Amino acid sequence: MKVLVTGGAGYIGSVLVRQLLAKGYQVRAFDSLKFGGDALYDVMLNPNFEFMKGDVRIAADVDKALEGIDAIAHLAAIVGDPACKKFSEEANETNWDGSVLLFNMAEAAGVKRFVFSSTCSNYGKMPDPDSFVVETSELNPVSLYAELKVKFEKYLLEDKKDSPMCSTALRFSTVYGFSPRIRFDLTVNEFTRNAAIHGVQEIWGQQFWRPYCHVDDLARAVVLVLESPEEKVRANVFNVGTTEENYNKGMVIKEVCKVVPNVTVNYVDSSEDPRDYRVNFDKIKNELGFTITKTVPDGVREIYTLLKTGIVTDSFAQKFRNI
Numbered sequence: 001m002k003v004l005v006t007g008g009a010g011y012i013g014s015v016l017v018r019q020l021l022a023k024g025y026q027v028r029a030f031d032s033l034k035f036g037g038d039a040l041y042d043v044m045l046n047p048n049f050e051f052m053k054g055d056v057r058i059a060a061d062v063d064k065a066l067e068g069i070d071a072i073a074h075l076a077a078i079v080g081d082p083a084c085k086k087f088s089e090e091a092n093e094t095n096w097d098g099s100v101l102l103f104n105m106a107e108a109a110g111v112k113r114f115v116f117s118s119t120c121s122n123y124g125k126m127p128d129p130d131s132f133v134v135e136t137s138e139l140n141p142v143s144l145y146a147e148l149k150v151k152f153e154k155y156l157l158e159d160k161k162d163s164p165m166c167s168t169a170l171r172f173s174t175v176y177g178f179s180p181r182i183r184f185d186l187t188v189n190e191f192t193r194n195a196a197i198h199g200v201q202e203i204w205g206q207q208f209w210r211p212y213c214h215v216d217d218l219a220r221a222v223v224l225v226l227e228s229p230e231e232k233v234r235a236n237v238f239n240v241g242t243t244e245e246n247y248n249k250g251m252v253i254k255e256v257c258k259v260v261p262n263v264t265v266n267y268v269d270s271s272e273d274p275r276d277y278r279v280n281f282d283k284i285k286n287e288l289g290f291t292i293t294k295t296v297p298d299g300v301r302e303i304y305t306l307l308k309t310g311i312v313t314d315s316f317a318q319k320f321r322n323i
Contacts, residue, residue, distance in 0.1 A: 002026040003226065004069045004111075006056055006102065007076035012117065012172075014039035014180040016073060016219040021048055023223065030054055030065045031076065035319065039181035056098030062105050071113035072106055073222050074099065080185075081121070081275075083322045084145035095148040100155065107165045114167040115225050117218075118153050120211055120239060121146040122171060123277040132246075132280040135171070135237050142274040153237065161235040168225050168233040173213035173241035173279065176299040178306060185321035188212060188296055191253055192303040193315050195260040205270035206250030211279040213241040214294035221290055228288055238284040242292045246278040252296065259300045 003020055007013040008029025020027045021043060028050045029040060043049045054061030056076050077095045078084050084091040099116070106114060123133045124140030141147040153169045160167065176188030184193045187210070194201045221240040225233050247255075250267070257263045284290040294302075307315060 001070045001226075002028065002068055004028050004030055004065055004072045006030045006072065006074050008051070009033060009037050009039050009181060010035070010075060010079075011179045011181050011183050012175060012215055012218055013073075013075045015215050016075070016222055017043060017049070018180075019219050019223055021046055024048070026050075028052055028065065028069065030056075035181065035322075039179070042180075056102050057093050059101060059105065062102055066106055066109045066111065069106070069109070069111055071115070071226055072102070072111055073115045073117070073226070074102060075117045077117070079145070080322055081143040081145045084143065084148070086323050088144055091144055091148060095145075096151060099152045103156065103160065103167075107160075107163055111165055113226055114156070114165050115222050116152065116156055116167065116169045117222070118149045118169045118171045118237070119146060120171045120173055120241070120277065120279050121275060122150050122153070123279065125274055125276045126209075126278065129276070132243065132278045134280045135239055135283055157235050157237060166230045166234045169237040170221055170225065171237065171239045172218050173211040173239075173245070175215050175218055176212055176296065176303075177214040177216060177294065178302050179215050182306075182312070183320055183322065184315050185323075187249070188252060188299050189303050191256045192260065192300050193307060195256050195263040196304055196307045197315060199262055200264040200266065201253055201256070202266045202268060203249050203253055204268045206253075206267055207248055208276045209246055209248045209278045210275070211239075211241045211246045211277075211281070212252075212296050212299075213245060213292060214299055216294060217241075217292045220293070221284070224288055224290055232287060238288070239279050239281050240284060240290070241279065241281045242285070243279070243281050245292065245295060247296060255297050256300050258297070259304050
């Protein structure tokens, strides 16, 4: 099988590329290189790997990228609430227009599988703070990022549910951990970086919940869906993570403080964050057999170990964040 990974030079994409290559797939990474291509340097000479620079918004680029492709892992996007807010026009063009263009051209080209990286941010704020949301819970997007993800999910799973191409949406938990395209603007990575470098972290709204999942495990979920029987994943949606890995911000910083010594934590009362959700992940576990391999404490140790080596000379540099 030859797999096209859009956003293949990105935080999750660069990990997914390596996992697919390790399993013997032929892989074509397709990326506009908005954040550079350093994350793919060491796989460029792999005989099963091919890189193609391009933009999902440009039909000619997409047409070229689809040649000989059997399956698509669609990760290319303007990622996160802050980035979509700052670059709203580009977000609309990429996350919606580009995704629709890619899907329709892939369908016409006879691609068999299409896996879409969505987000648990689609849930927005839980109506019941003591409950857990599931795949059938009401979606309540409170940002452009989530609105566009919800919109394309609907297109994929409702408008195109009878497509000959088998499509699946994966609602990713908040990601963390080491990647060849490392980011330090993600909660677990950021808290660990700030604690390690400055010895202090300010926590706004420690009560707000999110589910967390290591980048390795999110990528593994994509591979799992590609390898699962079509009847289990066609026009289907799965939350990706594990129920035990729901944390509020206060809990995350406590895990950081167990690993990083002498951290001062300043708590600031805040009710400003409109996102607050705990997620249940029984569906992907029971129906596809998905389990995680790493937890938030593992991720904290991973990032702290990386920073202690000194190989990252400026972890606050622009290249390590999305905006």
